Amino acid sequence: MNDQDHQLIRQALKGNDKALAELLQHHYRFLFLYVLKLTLHPSAAEDLAQDTMVRCIERFYQFDPTRAAFSTWMIQIATNLWLDEKRKRKRERNYFNEQQLSFKLHHPGNNDDWLAVTEALKKLKDKHRIPLILKHYYGYSYEDIALICSISIGTVKSRLSNALGKLRKELEEDGSKKRE
Secondary structure, X not given: OOHHHHHHHHHHHOOOHHHHHHHHHHHHHHHHHHHHXXXXXXXXXXXXXXXXXXXXXXXXXXXXXXXXXXXXXXXXXXXXXXXXXXXXXXXXXXXXXXHHHHOOOOOOOOHXXXXXXXXXXXXXXXXXXXXXXXXXXXXXXXXXXXXXXXXXXXXXXXXXXXXXXXXXXXXXXXXXXXXX
């Protein structure tokens, strides 16, 4: 966390609404890109990012800068909101249609490779996909992932190992199908 964030957090915790607004604005793009990878749907990501911002405003008084970085706290809120919404609807969403796949996600490298990875990611269960995204796209530590997902560090490591194994298998199968 940079000095500007520290200063904004201190001011916001003292009740400065402008400081809180600036802090949230500063972290919005980071949040949006995270929820886009979670939802795999641009409009759902916009809604979830907005809901997360509202929840951050409502619950900022609960934020403890000694326990977690602001971005970690914000990502935890977003993750919980998304999982709550999925449980509430009790059905799988169809994340991919031609329009969604044509939406170009921000990812370095070959777009065909990214589409193959995206297709493989959608086949993972949420409990595996979330830690994988947090670790390999955002570089979160095992400890931060455990905090965000409300699971133990051992469970994080186990889910990452399972997710990577399933992802590799899916990508190998996809690659062999293309060669045929």
